[in-house]
Amino acid sequence: MCGIVGAVAERNVMPILMEGLRCLEYRGYDSAGLAVLDDSQIACLRRVGKVNQLQAALDQTPISGTTGISHTRWATHGKPSEINAHPHMSGSSIAVVHNGIIENYEEL
Secondary structure, three states, rough: EEEEEEOOOOOOHHHHHHHHHHHHHHHHHHHEEEEEEEEOEEEEEEEEEOOHHHHHHHHHHOOOEEEEEEEEEEOOOOOOOOOOOOOOEOOOOEOOOOOOOOOOOOOO
């Protein structure tokens, strides 16, 4: 199970994403992460633990952007870890979150 939030705005979407994660934390409290686009670059940050762990990391290294996705994870397959936390990045240009298990991940 997970919680997924997305936002596009003409202002910084970080407050929207973080408030959304706080509201959806009951759907996943093993890890939290987000990816934000600004000036054609994606900044991605993931943390093991509850949303407040992600907020603490953002307090140390703030990021901002006008487009973003965020995710809380309840570990149903794979242990709670930063590598299993979402968003998953493909290079530096694509960030993906999903709900559930991707059974054919090796083929992909």
